Amino acid sequence: VASEKLPRPRPRADELELSGEQMRRLLDAAAKRTIAHVESLPRQPSWATEGGEQLARSLREEMPEEGRPAEELLDLVFEKVIPASLNTAGPGYLAYIPAGGLFQSAVADFVAQATNRYAGVFSVAPGLVALEANVLRWFSQIVGYPRESQGILTTGGSLSNFSALVTARRERLPENFLSGMVYTSDQTHHSVEKAAMLAGFPHGNVRVIGTDETFRIRIPDLESAIAADRRAGKTPFLISANAGTTNTGAVDDLRALADIAEREKLWLHADAAYGGFFALTAEGRRILAGIERADSIVLDPHKSLFLPYGTGCLLVRDGPALKRAHALSADYMPTMQDDPGMPDFNLLSPELSREWRGLRVWLPIKMHGIAAFRRALEEKLALAREAADKLRVMPGIEIVAEPQLSLVAFRANRPGWDVGEANEVNKALLDRINARKRVYMTGTRLGSRFVLRLCVLSFRTHADAVEMALEDIRAALEESS
Ligand SMILES: Cc1ncc(COP(=O)(O)O)c(C=O)c1O
Numbered sequence: 318v319a320s321e322k323l324p325r326p327r328p329r330a331d332e333l334e335l336s337g338e339q340m341r342r343l344l345d346a347a348a349k350r351t352i353a354h355v356e357s358l359p360r361q362p363s364w365a366t367e368g369g370e371q372l373a374r375s376l377r378e379e380m381p382e383e384g385r386p387a388e389e390l391l392d393l394v395f396e397k398v399i400p401a402s403l404n405t406a407g408p409g410y411l412a413y414i415p416a417g418g419l420f421q422s423a424v425a426d427f428v429a430q431a432t433n434r435y436a437g438v439f440s441v442a443p444g445l446v447a448l449e450a451n452v453l454r455w456f457s458q459i460v461g462y463p464r465e466s467q468g469i470l471t472t473g474g475s476l477s478n479f480s481a482l483v484t485a486r487r488e489r490l491p492e493n494f495l496s497g498m499v500y501t502s503d504q505t506h507h508s509v510e511k512a513a514m515l516a517g518f519p520h521g522n523v524r525v526i527g528t529d530e531t532f533r534i535r536i537p538d539l540e541s542a543i544a545a546d547r548r549a550g551k552t553p554f555l556i557s558a559n560a561g562t563t564n565t566g567a568v569d570d571l572r573a574l575a576d577i578a579e580r581e582k583l584w585l586h587a588d589a590a591y592g593g594f595f596a597l598t599a600e601g602r603r604i605l606a607g608i609e610r611a612d613s614i615v616l617d618p619h620k621s622l623f624l625p626y627g628t629g630c631l632l633v634r635d636g637p638a639l640k641r642a643h644a645l646s647a648d649y650m651p652t653m654q655d656d657p658g659m660p661d662f663n664l665l666s667p668e669l670s671r672e673w674r675g676l677r678v679w680l681p682i683k684m685h686g687i688a689a690f691r692r693a694l695e696e697k698l699a700l701a702r703e704a705a706d707k708l709r710v711m712p713g714i715e716i717v718a719e720p721q722l723s724l725v726a727f728r729a730n731r732p733g734w735d736v737g738e739a740n741e742v743n744k745a746l747l748d749r750i751n752a753r754k755r756v757y758m759t760g761t762r763l764g765s766r767f768v769l770r771l772c773v774l775s776f777r778t779h780a781d782a783v784e785m786a787l788e789d790i791r792a793a794l795e796e797s798s
Pocket residue numbers: 414472473474475476506508561562563588589590591617629
């Protein structure tokens with residue numbers, strides 16, 4: 318047929334490739350709006366999620382066939398989408414576990430993603446891997462780990478806990494691991510139980526041990542539970558220690574747990590997602606003493622190293638164990654290294670393709686030196702203690718958990734209130750504090766008590782923001798009396 322002999326048209330589809338000038342204009346447009354946003358963070362309300370459902374509905378749309386100007390799209394994002402949220406980056410964010418999100422890391426991400434090199438295999442990007450490996454070695458040094466330790470950067474504490482659990486399971490249990498028992502406390506972050514669930518353990522294999530009046534795991538109860546499980550034919554294999562709980566910042570007696578783990582031949586895991594980087598400070602090192610004896614440690618740079626969300630870390634003391642749990646190869650993969658100094662991150666983690674995560678940690682540490690981070694963390698420790706001192710003398714306020722790190726839990730209480738009444742009063746108190754929109758705090762339950770938490774961790778939170786929180790607590794208390 319004649320048409321088959323005609324040359325095929327070869328359309329050149331290059332509209333996705335921007336020219337230098339187009340890149341500059343797009344970057345300028347994004348930079349102008351981002352810098353104005355970041356500079357105005359302290360003046361922005363601490364939250365603005367009213368009408369969120371309507372907004373979400375108004376944003377629902379069909380896939381566009383044709384494009385729109387970037388300026389118009391960025392305006393939508395900065396004017397409508399971003400403002401309708403918790404201001405998690407601002408100085409008044411004292412909820413959950415804040416961090417702020419270093420702008421320096423955002424710039425590093427821009428560079429990493431615009432250059433889009435792959436750092437999961439050493440041989441294809443040795444320099445990139447070297448910078449990320451430096452960061453992991455620095456982290457090992459911070460927690461006092463030996464040279465043979467190895468680690469990975471993850472997207473956060475949840476996935477780090479997951480890989481830790483899988484590594485421990487691989488090291489300490491047979492292939493049929495269903496008798497393996499995990500020990501946590503009633504203050505352990507739920508991501509540890511979720512990790513056990515994802516790793517295939519039945520719900521009943523996670524033993525939750527009670528805590529004392531400072532919210533640390535009760536050591537004798539843990540010992541009894543391990544002994545009882547052995548007697549019942551179970552296989553205790555992992556203790557998950559808390560190095561800074563989400564509820565109150567409590568740090569378990571890590572030395573005592575390390576002794577038990579050694580004696581019982583169990584894997585000791587430390588969830589230091591919140592607390593770990595306090596080891597940079599003298600006080601933190603004292604509080605976290607013994608953490609270096611854990612077999613694995615989870616750290617979250619997006620918490621106590623102030624990075625943007627999406628940066629977690631897992632360190633394993635016996636580096637090769639991490640590889641034994643995660644390594645798998647395929648014919649299409651390049652040659653891997655044996656030298657642990659030249660890590661192939663894909664063999665140490667569940668991930669294959671991923672962004673070059675190391676640069677967002679490396680750049681701010683190199684720009685400022687680790688001393689700047691130490692000073693910032695010392696400031697947070699001091700601010701939480703000052704906040705606790707001022708709360709303690711506020712009429713009608715009782716401290717429920719003194720700060721062990723940078724978090725204080727407290728509540729309003731009066732003689733004669735029963736628990737239910739006190740809980741209702743405290744929920745209303747929290748709502749009144751947040752209604753002022755200068756700070757944002759969250760509450761939690763400690764046993765039967767509903768308490769308010771003030772967590773000082775963002776690098777943007779200084780004495781003025783804490784003072785503002787105290788003013789708003791005082792004002793809210795007066796309104797309720
Ligand atoms: C103590 C602790 N562990 C683990 C996690 C889970 O970390 P991520 O939210 O980064 O997955 C958190 C999160 O707040 C935490 O506070």
